[in-house]
Amino acid sequence: MAHKVQTKIVPQYADTDMMGVVYHANYLKYFELGRTAYIEDAGYSYVKMEEEGYFAPVYDVQATYRKALRYGDTAIVKTRLSLNDGVKTVYAYDITNQNGELCVTGSTTHVIVKKDTFKPVPFKRAFPEWYQRYEELKEQ
Numbered sequence: 001m002a003h004k005v006q007t008k009i010v011p012q013y014a015d016t017d018m019m020g021v022v023y024h025a026n027y028l029k030y031f032e033l034g035r036t037a038y039i040e041d042a043g044y045s046y047v048k049m050e051e052e053g054y055f056a057p058v059y060d061v062q063a064t065y066r067k068a069l070r071y072g073d074t075a076i077v078k079t080r081l082s083l084n085d086g087v088k089t090v091y092a093y094d095i096t097n098q099n100g101e102l103c104v105t106g107s108t109t110h111v112i113v114k115k116d117t118f119k120p121v122p123f124k125r126a127f128p129e130w131y132q133r134y135e136e137l138k139e140q
Contacts, residue, residue: 034079063106086124
């Protein structure tokens with residue numbers, strides 16, 4: 001089973017729509033909080049990546065909404081890797097509520113680009129140790 005990192009989020013009133021439901025676009029923010037926690041749990045830093053002259057923009061995003069999260073709920077974002085092929089990295093997310101009910105599933109696909117040119121660079125070449133760590137985590 002793949003390594004998972006859990007991130008607890010308390011949706012704020014400003015995260016909700018007029019129905020008191022977490023607005024759909026905010027789940028992308030929750031995905032990003034989960035991805036950042038996963039990176040840190042692996043021993044790396046997105047800030048350090050940027051300092052070294054790289055970005056990891058979102059190439060693709062997917063979300064399926066299953067059950068509404070509401071103001072007053074607690075969201076638990078479970079993040080894992082679903083692909084790390086040396087070029088693209090795909091993070092998968094399951095967001096549950098405080099009762100363990102699945103609310104949203106999704107994924108984000110990222111590529112590494114040079115900060116100054118935005119030209120793609122293979123993750124495996126730009127950050128070989130980080131890439132290898134992800135390979136190890138996929139096996140856990």
